[in-house]
Amino acid sequence: MDMALTGLVLRVDRKRVVVETNDGRVLFAQLRGTFHRGRGRAKSPVAVGDVATLDEPSPDDVVIAAVAERRSVLMRPEVVGRWRNQVLVANADRAVLVFAFADPEPRGGLVDRLLVACHAGSVPPLLVFNKTDLEASDETTALVELYEGLGYEVLRTCAETCEGIAPLVELLAGRCSVFAGPSGTGKSSLINRALPGVELRIGEISRATGKGKHTTTAAQLVRIPDDEGHVIDTPGVKEFGLIAIEPRELELNFPEFPVPAQCRFDDCAHRSEPGCAVDAAVTSGDVARSRYDSYLTFREELEQASARY
Ligand SMILES: Nc1nc2c(ncn2[C@@H]2O[C@H](COP(=O)(O)OP(=O)(O)OP(=O)(O)O)[C@@H](O)[C@H]2O)c(=O)[nH]1
Numbered sequence: 001m002d003m004a005l006t007g008l009v010l011r012v013d014r015k016r017v018v019v020e021t022n023d024g025r026v027l028f029a030q031l032r033g034t035f036h037r038g039r040g041r042a043k044s045p046v047a048v049g050d051v052a053t054l055d056e057p058s059p060d061d062v063v064i065a066a067v068a069e070r071r072s073v074l075m076r077p078e079v080v081g082r083w084r085n086q087v088l089v090a091n092a093d094r095a096v097l098v099f100a101f102a103d104p105e106p107r108g109g110l111v112d113r114l115l116v117a118c119h120a121g122s123v124p125p126l127l128v129f130n131k132t133d134l135e136a137s138d139e140t141t142a143l144v145e146l147y148e149g150l151g152y153e154v155l156r157t158c159a160e161t162c163e164g165i166a167p168l169v170e171l172l173a174g175r176c177s178v179f180a181g182p183s184g185t186g187k188s189s190l191i192n193r194a195l196p197g198v199e200l201r202i203g204e205i206s207r208a209t210g211k212g213k214h215t216t217t218a219a220q221l222v223r224i225p226d227d228e229g230h231v232i233d234t235p236g237v238k239e240f241g242l243i244a245i246e247p248r249e250l251e252l253n254f255p256e257f258p259v260p261a262q263c264r265f266d267d268c269a270h271r272s273e274p275g276c277a278v279d280a281a282v283t284s285g286d287v288a289r290s291r292y293d294s295y296l297t298f299r300e301e302l303e304q305a306s307a308r309y
């Protein structure tokens, strides 16, 4: 009996998908109209990290027939033409969220967005603060300590001096890890350092703006040499919208909040209701103001989005 032809999705362009087949070829596969439309606009039909069943009606013609159920998804809304392309990557075991001590300075709101997306998509996060060779502002130092204090796994790295690269390599082995974060923080640089022989394109920081220039333009899967695991590099995110989270369930993605069911009202939105335990925790300092502000911002966004669809 023939073994079914399957492929690991390495990269997704408009209508062409790069797959690595289980018989060891790297080739382009086509998305056919029915499959493309059939999945509706709620989900990306195919994402990097997916395992696809392939049809090969003739040589040079490989078609994606189906996509295996996903273990996890990292989602963001992204409008591509009239398409809402929502799944950034599929099947990641861990998200490596890369920020920098400086150039660019991390924004807490974006850290929180990515952490919430990870919680909601069942992808455990690792926070990496890169560029330890640069001097951090007091705000940035406090921000790193905030997330460490919350119990998130935090790693300090430097792609220039290789500080923290050995522990990073250990964390990557045997798993699928997706690197995400703002442009210019060093995602591709860290992957190049961690994986021998891999040479992803590295950008330059604009002197004028202190920002990266979106060097990586599409999510791309890279195999770890001599290992089962792989790594997915993604383009830098400027804004990261949250989707597919019930507004009422947002609170569950903030592990330090005293929820659920500790406020006076069962349906407390933690805005300024009397007897709100979250509000009390912010006042007493048990919950950081910045985290609460993120919660309020995201809740508003999710409510507006759910009213729209
Ligand atoms: N000083 C310093 N510079 C670094 C470090 N790591 C990366 N860089 C520099 O930061 C710039 C951006 O690095 P990239 O690896 O392209 O960043 P990226 O996160 O992949 O950016 P996008 O692909 O645009 O999302 C490059 O000029 C790197 O040389 C570091 O640890 N210290």
Ligand SMILES: [Mg+2]
Pocket: 187, 188, 189, 201, 202, 203, 215, 216, 233, 234, 235, 236
């Ligand atoms: Mg990059």
Ligand SMILES: [Zn+2]
Pocket: 263, 268, 269, 270, 271, 273, 275, 276, 277, 278, 279
């Ligand atoms: Zn409340």
